[in-house]
Amino acid sequence: MNVHAAGDLKTTGLTHPNGAPLRLNAQDFVAIDRDKDAKFEATYRPQALYNRANEGFHANNETFLLHEVATNLPIYRPDTGPTDFHLHLPPGGFQLVLVTSGAFTFDYDGRWYNVGPGAVMLQSAIVHRQLFYTWSGLPTEENLKTPQTVVPDPISMGYSGKFLEAFITDPTTFPNPTIVGPDQINEDETPRVAWSHPLHDRPTDAGFWLQDPLALDALYKPLTDGSVKSAQQVYVRDIGIEIPSGHLVTGYVIATDPRGHALLPKSTSATADASCFAKGEVVIYRVIRGSAEFKKKDSERFELSAGDVVTAGKDAISLVGLAENTHLLRLGLLKDINDLRSWTPTQRDEIDGLASQIITQRDIRPLRTEGKPVGYLYA
CATH class of the missing domain: 2.60.120.10 (Jelly Rolls)
Structure with a gap:
């Protein structure tokens, strides 16, 4: 991807990255x-x-x-x-x-x-x-x-x-x-x-x-706390990246089935942990299909459709609604x-x-x- 400069394996003195520190945006953006x-x-x-x-x-x-x-x-x-x-x-x-x-x-x-x-x-x-x-x-x-x-x-x-x-x-x-x-x-x-x-x-x-999307740890669990409104049951899949990322990022897919058709592979033995929506100093939502509704801190609401992305401060927005047949990726960027x-x-x-x-x-x-x-x- 980058322009290659000549390098010598035996003489390079590189150690760790020593450029500018990274800083997540801590504001309500x-x-x-x-x-x-x-x-x-x-x-x-x-x-x-x-x-x-x-x-x-x-x-x-x-x-x-x-x-x-x-x-x-x-x-x-x-x-x-x-x-x-x-x-x-x-x-x-x-x-x-x-x-x-x-x-x-x-x-x-x-x-x-x-x-x-x-x-x-x-x-x-x-x-x-x-x-x-x-x-x-x-x-x-x-x-x-x-x-x-x-x-x-x-x-x-x-x-x-x-x-x-x-x-x-x-x-x-x-x-x-x-x-x-x-x-x-x-x-x-x-x-x-x-x-x-x-x-x-x-x-x-x-x-x-x-x-794998059909593995047991990828099954969708029902969200039962009522925080996200939908005509269909809302489900959450933990994509399991928090530990293997080195505790840098969490990831979840929030989804609903099409009307009258059970599409998502589901768990029948557990419910989703609603605390997943609190993880992240900065959060990113990307609509993969369908649409989702969000609310800002001032109660203003906005909608995202397939292909849209919102990036926001930790408490700047909340997910409040999902349409049917919607797949939504949520990434939480952690303080580390x-x-x-x-x-x-x-x-x-x-x-x-x-x-x-x-x-x-x-x-x-x-x-x-x-x-x-x-x-x-x-x-």
């Missing part, structure tokens, strides 16, 4: 990104269009970025296809992916994951690549309007692959080194042991997390983000310049499905 104003741009790769929640990003001191990634070209073109092996090194190592349509195959540290709508992946500085994605063949404008969901079904999996992706700070400001280029990848061997160097401030507990610092431009370029030197050993695995992904750049 409300910033809305409307889908009607969305700008989809091929920022990093020609096959993917990125739609950034820029209003929220800037209002929150450019500390946390949420964007939608929409696949827009077939995989068989010479300038698209599988990616290289690479790393993302945002402050705290945080990268979140929530698939909302189509299907993908991701390779994390040599282990393949076939995922569809509703799958959640969170990783902290792990060597990875994207191997496969679906493309609908529709023209761009039609492709961008196909519905999104967090429930896997045959129709949604036939669309072009899309996902929501989140980073702490902007991907252009932190290292994204290419480890193995696409022309040098040997499918019979897998990078396994990487450069061990105290280069990154990954928090305690941070690592790799995958939640304020303990992180950004990479300086010099640090970023030096790490990018190290590129393939980061890998120091390769192991051939009997089966690619053996073993869990490991964090790289850590002793």
